[in-house]
Amino acid sequence: MSRFIAVFSSDLSLTLPVVQSLSSRVVLCPPDGVFIEVSVRVERDILKQLIERSDRSVVLKTGVASTRTAAFLAARFCSGSIVPAGKEREFSATFPIQPLFPYAGAHPDLFRVLDHWGIRTIGQLANLPERELSIRLGEAGLHLRRMARGEDTEPFYPGIAELEFEERESLDWAVDSLESLASILNTLLGRLCAQLQTHGKATDSIGLILKLDDRSSYERRLQLAYPMKDPKTLLSILRLKLQSDPPRAAILEVLLQAEPTRARTPQHHLFQPKTASNPELLPRTLARLQALVGDGNVGSPTLLDSHRPDAVRIRPFQLVDSTKQKREKRKSDPIDSPERELSTFLPIKPGVECAPLSLRRIRPPVPALIRPNQILVRAGPWRSSGDWWSGTSEAEGWSHDQWDIEFTDGVVCRVFWDHDRSGWFVDGVYD
Amino acid sequence: MLEKLPIPLSAQPDPREAVTCLSTGIEVLDTVLEGGLPRGKISEIVGTPSSGRTGLILSILAQAIAKEELVAYIDAFDSLDPSFAIKAGVKLKQLLWVRCGASQQKAFKAADILAPTGRFGVLVLDLTPIETPFKRVGGKRAPLSSWFRLQRSLQGTSTLLLVIGQASTAGSAAVVTVSLRRCKVQWCFASGEDSSPSLASLTPFFYGIWTEAQLLRGKHHGHVTFYSRF
Numbered sequence: 001m002s003r004f005i006a007v008f009s010s011d012l013s014l015t016l017p018v019v020q021s022l023s024s025r026v027v028l029c030p031p032d033g034v035f036i037e038v039s040v041r042v043e044r045d046i047l048k049q050l051i052e053r054s055d056r057s058v059v060l061k062t063g064v065a066s067t068r069t070a071a072f073l074a075a076r077f078c079s080g081s082i083v084p085a086g087k088e089r090e091f092s093a094t095f096p097i098q099p100l101f102p103y104a105g106a107h108p109d110l111f112r113v114l115d116h117w118g119i120r121t122i123g124q125l126a127n128l129p130e131r132e133l134s135i136r137l138g139e140a141g142l143h144l145r146r147m148a149r150g151e152d153t154e155p156f157y158p159g160i161a162e163l164e165f166e167e168r169e170s171l172d173w174a175v176d177s178l179e180s181l182a183s184i185l186n187t188l189l190g191r192l193c194a195q196l197q198t199h200g201k202a203t204d205s206i207g208l209i210l211k212l213d214d215r216s217s218y219e220r221r222l223q224l225a226y227p228m229k230d231p232k233t234l235l236s237i238l239r240l241k242l243q244s245d246p247p248r249a250a251i252l253e254v255l256l257q258a259e260p261t262r263a264r265t266p267q268h269h270l271f272q273p274k275t276a277s278n279p280e281l282l283p284r285t286l287a288r289l290q291a292l293v294g295d296g297n298v299g300s301p302t303l304l305d306s307h308r309p310d311a312v313r314i315r316p317f318q319l320v321d322s323t324k325q326k327r328e329k330r331k332s333d334p335i336d337s338p339e340r341e342l343s344t345f346l347p348i349k350p351g352v353e354c355a356p357l358s359l360r361r362i363r364p365p366v367p368a369l370i371r372p373n374q375i376l377v378r379a380g381p382w383r384s385s386g387d388w389w390s391g392t393s394e395a396e397g398w399s400h401d402q403w404d405i406e407f408t409d410g411v412v413c414r415v416f417w418d419h420d421r422s423g424w425f426v427d428g429v430y431d
Numbered sequence: 432m433l434e435k436l437p438i439p440l441s442a443q444p445d446p447r448e449a450v451t452c453l454s455t456g457i458e459v460l461d462t463v464l465e466g467g468l469p470r471g472k473i474s475e476i477v478g479t480p481s482s483g484r485t486g487l488i489l490s491i492l493a494q495a496i497a498k499e500e501l502v503a504y505i506d507a508f509d510s511l512d513p514s515f516a517i518k519a520g521v522k523l524k525q526l527l528w529v530r531c532g533a534s535q536q537k538a539f540k541a542a543d544i545l546a547p548t549g550r551f552g553v554l555v556l557d558l559t560p561i562e563t564p565f566k567r568v569g570g571k572r573a574p575l576s577s578w579f580r581l582q583r584s585l586q587g588t589s590t591l592l593l594v595i596g597q598a599s600t601a602g603s604a605a606v607v608t609v610s611l612r613r614c615k616v617q618w619c620f621a622s623g624e625d626s627s628p629s630l631a632s633l634t635p636f637f638y639g640i641w642t643e644a645q646l647l648r649g650k651h652h653g654h655v656t657f658y659s660r661f
Contacts, residue, residue, distance in 0.1 A: 281548060288544050289529055293537055297530040301513035301523050312513050317527050319501075355457055356493075356519035357639055357659040358485040360510040362561055377618050379635050404637040406616050411480045411562075412637060428512065429562065430637070431485040 001085065003043050003064060004156075006071035007050065008033040010059040017164075018053045022046055024199040025158040029103075033075070035068050037156060043082070065091075070150040072103055073122070088150030093123030097148070100125075104147050106140055113137070122148045165203070165258040167192045174213045174250035178242055181251060185238055188256045189231040200263060202227035204318075207257035208238060212249040220245070223316035224283040227261045233280060237287040244291040279319055286317060307386050308398060309416075309427065310361060358431055359414060365425035368415060370405070379404040381417070402427070453553065453591050456490035459655040460609070463646055468607055470552075470589045473582050475648075477599050478611030480562045483642040483659035484595050485510075486519070487611065488555055491593065493520030500552030503527040503545055507538035507558050518661070527551070539577055542592070546581055549588035558596045578604035599647065608648035614641040614656065 009015035012032050019026055023046065025037040038046050043064050054060055063074025063081055070088035074081045077095045100122065101111050119125050125148040133141045146153055167188040175181050196202060204227045210218040222241060228234065264279075289298045296314055304311040380403035388397035399419040406412045412430040417423070452467035461467050468474045468491065478484045492502045502525060504511055509530045513523055529545075531537040535558055542556050558573075578601040585592055594601055599608050618635040639660030646653050 279550070282550055285544060285548050285550075286527075289541055292540055292544070293529060293531055297532065299528065300526055301511075301516075301528050303514055303517070303523075310512070314528060314530075318524075355483060355490050355642075355657055355659045356486045356515070357483065357661050358489055358515040358519065359512045360480075360485055360559070361512045363509045366561075377616070377635055379618065379637050406618075406637075410613055410616065412616055412640070428510070429480050430640070431481055431483065 001040055001066070002037050003040055003066055003085075004068045004071040005036040005038060005043065005047060005050075006033060006063045006065075006068065006075040007036065008061040008075050009054075011055075011057075014055050014058050015060065018050060021053070021195050021198055022049060025156075027156065027158055029068075029072065033072070035071065035156075037158060040085075047082075065150070067150050067152045068156070069103070069147045069152055073100070073150075089123075089126060092148075092150060093121065093126070095122045096120060097122055097125050100144065100147055104144055104153075106144050110137065110140060110144065126150075165192055165195050165201075165260055166256060168253065168255045170253045171251065174252055176250035178239070178246070181242065181254070182235065182239055184254055185256070186231070186235055188254060189234050189238075192256055192258050193229045193231040193234070196229045196258060196260065196263075199260065201260040202229040202263035203258035204228075204261050205259040206234060206238070207255075207259075208241070209255040209257070210247050210251045211253035211255075212247055213252055214249040216249065218247040218251075222287075223318070225286050225317050226279040226282050226319045227264055228280050228283060229263060230280060233284050236284055240284075240287040240291040245295070282319060307384060309384070309400065309402075310363070359428040360431045361428040362426055365416070365427050368424045368426045370415065370424050374407050375405055376408050376410075377406040385419075404430070451589065453491065454494045455487065456494045457487070457657050459657060460487075460644055463644075463651065463653045463655055464607065464609075465650060468591055468593070470591045471585050471587070472606040473578065473585065473592045473594060473601050473604055474607040474609070475594045475596070475599050475601055475605045476609050476611065477596055477647075478642075479597065479613060481616070481640060482611040482613040483640050483657075484559070484611055485515075486659040487609075487642075487644075488557075488593060488595055489516055489519035489521060491591075492516070492526070492553055492555070495552040495591075496520070496522050496525050498552065499525075501525050501527065501550055502553045502555070503529065503551045504555045505529045505531065505538050505541045505545070505557060507531045507535050507556075508533050508561055510557065510559065510561070535573070539573060539581075542581055543584065546590060546592060547584040547588070549590055551590050553591045553593060555593045555595060558594065558600065560597070562597070572600055575602050575604065578602065605648060607646070610645045610647050612643045612645065614643050616640055617658075617660075 006029065007015065007019060009032055012034070016034065019034050019036060023036050023038065027035050029035055036046065047062060047064065051060065061075045061079040063071045063079065065071040065074055065083035065088055066085045067088060070083050070092060073092045073095055074083050076099050083091045097114060097119065098111065101108065114125065125145060128145060130142065130145065133145055143153055169184055169188055175184070204224045206222045206224065208220050212218055220241060222237060286298060299314040299317045302313050302315050304313055381401035383401050385399035386397065390396050400416040402414065402416045404412065405415055414427040414430065416425055416427055418425055451470050453470060454461050454467040455464065476484050476487055495502050504526060506529060509532065511528060516526065517523065529541045531541060538556060538558060542554065545551060545554055581592060582604045594605065599605070617638045617640065619638040620635060639658055641656060641658055643654055643656050
């Protein structure tokens with residue numbers, strides 16, 4: 001059986017994170033209250049933890065009952081009371097009816113009518129005959145009467161619009177070593193992951209904001225390949241990031257932000273070692289690679305919407321959800337599928353196998369001094385230009401005459417004549 | 432009587448040791464390789480420039496991706512062109528590209544990090560240096576001990592480590608070495624007929640490369656011919 005704790009706070013912004021760390025089944029009671037749904041066994045524990053963890057400067061009023069209305073009345077009129085199940089009506093019988101009106105959303109004129117009738121207490125309102133009340137006050141009167149009897153008029157839908165997962169620590173003195181910072185991060189990550197765990201969430205994006213001694217700030221966001229909530233793994237990822245890209249001054253304040261996402265359960269293979277199928281190890285592996293080769297050099301390639309040669313960008317590698325992928329595959333147009341691309345490699349002659357041909361790029365293209373006697377066969381030119389409208393810098397626009405050339409040593413290259421630089425460049429080798 | 436006794440667990444073959452193969456996507460080559468390239472081992476694909484090595488690698492990656500596996504490409508000299516990878520059937524979402532900025536040492540370290548994870552169906556270690564008629568950037572030959580360390584870390588995983596280069600470097604650490612040789616570069620005209628270089632007055636189009644693949648290291652020896660084209 002579920003019970004409700006009504007909490008009214010003098011500063012809800014301070015109380016709400018504490019409440020959210022205790023339970024995910026929470027709903028706001030405007031303007032300054034919140035209801036928590038709990039089970040009978042843990043109601044006292046949660047109430048105790050709530051009071052212990054709350055800021056001492058905040059004034060809390062609490063009440064526990066089997067319905068939200070009874071819990072609300074208990075918190076408003078007799079803070080700290082726990083109403084036994086089935087005793088809600090008797091408990092609130094002597095309370096005045098006035099505070100019930102804003103909670104029920106009833107019109108103030110209704111209060112004047114009831115006052116004129118001599119109805120002053122909740123008990124008197126609850127004892128009014130249903131039929132007669134309905135004739136005189138309509139649906140609003142019945143709604144108020146049900147609340148006076150300690151009943152809830154709407155079902156409980158838990159959830160607060162935006163859950164924020166962040167942990168902040170202001171330091172007494174500036175920290176300038178990674179080891180000291182790691183111990184602070186360890187504490188913050190422990191709290192952050194506990195919050196995520198409470199709400200059944202994980203994170204695939206961690207923000208690290210450090211306020212530095214030189215009044216600047218260090219802001220980095222780490223995209224994780226797989227949603228996770230393990231503080232040890234997250235700490236090792238942050239350590240690798242800070243090792244490869246350290247802040248330039250000592251640290252005064254640390255703020256960690258986690259973007260919540262649905263937690264996934266890894267599915268292990270029967271005949272594979274656990275390490276092979278544990279996707280939570282992948283983000284750490286990628287962090288190690290990033291520390292080795294640099295941030296922009298690890299990830300999935302993406303083609304940009306441009307005709308510029310080699311228009312490629314690397315985006316963070318994300319582990320594809322296989323069920324989602326299969327669903328997308330079913331929906332996708334077969335014309336765009338890679339299988340369609342593969343099927344274009346039809347045998348040139350019956351019995352002759354075909355493989356795809358690729359270009360091995362040379363980045364950046366190398367200048368070349370091409371002599372006519374080096375060329376065996378040439379094809380081209382294919383002229384392309386673009387981005388000349390976007391700026392005055394030479395790097396932004398391009399204008400190329402592209403050729404495919406077979407040289408005398410048998411190597412087939414893609415070369416181009418750059419109109420801006422007036423020279424030949426080798427773009428790559430067909431291989 | 433002895434036949435009825437159960438085989439002790441220690442004497443039974445480890446199911447993880449059962450070698451599975453990954454198809455190359457080229458049937459004749461798979462026939463010579465007896466099903467494809469073995470997983471959990473190192474295989475090499477070597478050859479001269481314009482011999483179809485990269486195309487063959489992309490074909491193997493496409494085969495792994497068709498099985499919903501993740502693949503990784505460790506690119507020592509930053510030479511992969513993703514637009515050609517798409518044409519070969521590689522889904523870029525499932526491809527992890529590691530650009531090592533012309534450092535073979537970093538490429539080896541990246542392979543050391545990725546190989547033991549077992550998350551990737553195919554791990555390509557591209558050590559091919561820049562090789563054009565105008566510029567050649569070579570790399571140092573890695574010591575054999577590095578290759579054996581990699582081989583050791585692959586054990587028990589289903590990852591196929593593919594090394595691509597000009598010449599065999601992994602030595603006996605590799606179980607398969609396929610050497611590719613360019614037989615003929617094919618040019619054609621708009622009509623689609625073959626042309627000889629002497630017909631230079633007409634505008635030719637680069638059409639593809641005939642490649643001969645020879646199995647230098649493996650269970651059997653043999654050679655096959657296939658065609659690489661756009």
